[in-house]
Amino acid sequence: MINSEFDLINQFIAPPAFKRADVSVGIGDDCAVLDIPAGMQLAVSMDTLVEGRHFAVGAAPEDLGHKTLAVNLSDLAAMGASPAWVTLSLTMPSSDIDWLCRFMAGFSLLAKQHEVQLIGGDTTKGPLSITVQAHGFVDPQHYLRRNSAKPGDLIYVTGTLGDAGLALLAQQGLFVEQQYLASIRKRLDRPTPRVEQGKQLARIASAAIDLSDGLASDLQHVVLASNCGATIHVDNLPCSEAVRTYVKETGDWSLPASSGDDYELCFTVPDNRQAEFEALLPDFGCQANWIGTIERQSGIRWFDAHGDVIDPGCGYDHFRQ
């Protein structure tokens, strides 16, 4: 009977929340068949979220639907790609239609917002796990790599850093003022993929990555791939009031510097294009702040407001007696 139950599930997944003209065959045949615009290349990214590892047992299904799509759109954003299609493989312990409808509501809302069509996938029975592949288009002359930062390039990040990390700490028992809880929780559960920003950056940034594992770890990928290093001024790390309060009280920079799950973009701009880039900011759609500079010397050096080198990597022990 499982099969027919899962057939039923497909009825709740298959109706597209957004329909695109470039989909010749969508869900319902052996393959989807798709048109790539002339002169464009295809960009693809796949991410899996596993219950108990990437999200808590009992997480709200609407949030999960949003987040599994968002983390993949964030990878497209980091290449400067325009999102087009997604596939979804959903492994569920049982055919829970209520859970599924709520999951698809979160997924579909974000899909519609980015004009993305769900074109295929799989539904299987097993421990809860969700795999999404996102497909987008890039201009072959203008897409963003990790390996193309150059010494002298200015390093920027979108939005604010450390909110998702603070929400995780709050879940683990850290006291966070009531007024901040809803906003940081939303940043953890419903991250905003910086798709429009990535598209604008495609013609001007020299390199980009999305911040899934935290700035320290993700910027490390950029400087290693680009065969260079970086200097970061922690005082410039853009923080929400919640995170700023935390840093002030603890002296601990690890939240904005190295906690994950923010899904902001970190990107580099050649110094001779800084004015051109900053002219974009009024219509950029979110804040983008200068945080440091790419340098010839390998490694990442973190400086505080006094010009002293600090190590922001090791988080403060919040639960020390």
Add this chain to the structure above:
Amino acid sequence: MINSEFDLINQFIAPPAFKRADVSVGIGDDCAVLDIPAGMQLAVSMDTLVEGRHFAVGAAPEDLGHKTLAVNLSDLAAMGASPAWVTLSLTMPSSDIDWLCRFMAGFSLLAKQHEVQLIGGDTTKGPLSITVQAHGFVDPQHYLRRNSAKPGDLIYVTGTLGDAGLALLAQQGLFVEQQYLASIRKRLDRPTPRVEQGKQLARIASAAIDLSDGLASDLQHVVLASNCGATIHVDNLPCSEAVRTYVKETGDWSLPASSGDDYELCFTVPDNRQAEFEALLPDFGCQANWIGTIERQSGIRWFDAHGDVIDPGCGYDHFRQ
């Protein structure tokens, strides 16, 4: 430490077994970036295999590597697509390098054979589960759908049917003669995706599907989508000696008619193109047998050699006392 273990894993996955010129960016950035040949469309298919459901606990990793790729290539074959790239999301309970190397050996051997490049994916910790997405190219004028069979079309299948089902029964305790065990086991564990046959059929067949769930179930998808029905002559179902022996001894047609996991193609040919199709057979690469005819009347009717209607769907009870 899990992260660094899984970083290690990526070292065993990332080196491509086959490199393609149409891959601008492969594994190692936020997205892969890919070229679609001018005038072609993209065909994509995603399948997930879960331990304990799609394969037994303790299954040989080489077989799993082969099979997860094969089932996806089989979907491309059913559209008449030329395979190009695959992504792989591997969720494993621990970073077992020996298991992984053996898995990748099976995966890579088949990838090389079909000139397919692994271009991305994800590695996560969790209950064993494998998701693959296959990407191929189709000519917009000539690809194979499920919904385009017409009354009068001749129905064919590639290869032989029921071998994988017999291997499963043997695993469950059914006595099968020793001389047959290796060959049927291979059909279950290392199915052959009919990629070259699918490409040849793209210009001549009117509809196609791959047989993952069994002929009865998969042909049902074709006739429903095509708004027609079918007549099948069970005596014409192509069987290996092992399955023929089984049918002879039990009188049970359910193995060739409705057991799954064979990954053969079932396809329809307009009757005025039969001669043209049969002229392909000497170089087709495998046998292809006529098994019945598409008809206006809905449903599938199964006839035995005496012209009597039979129901081949309900398997023989092998373990009846």
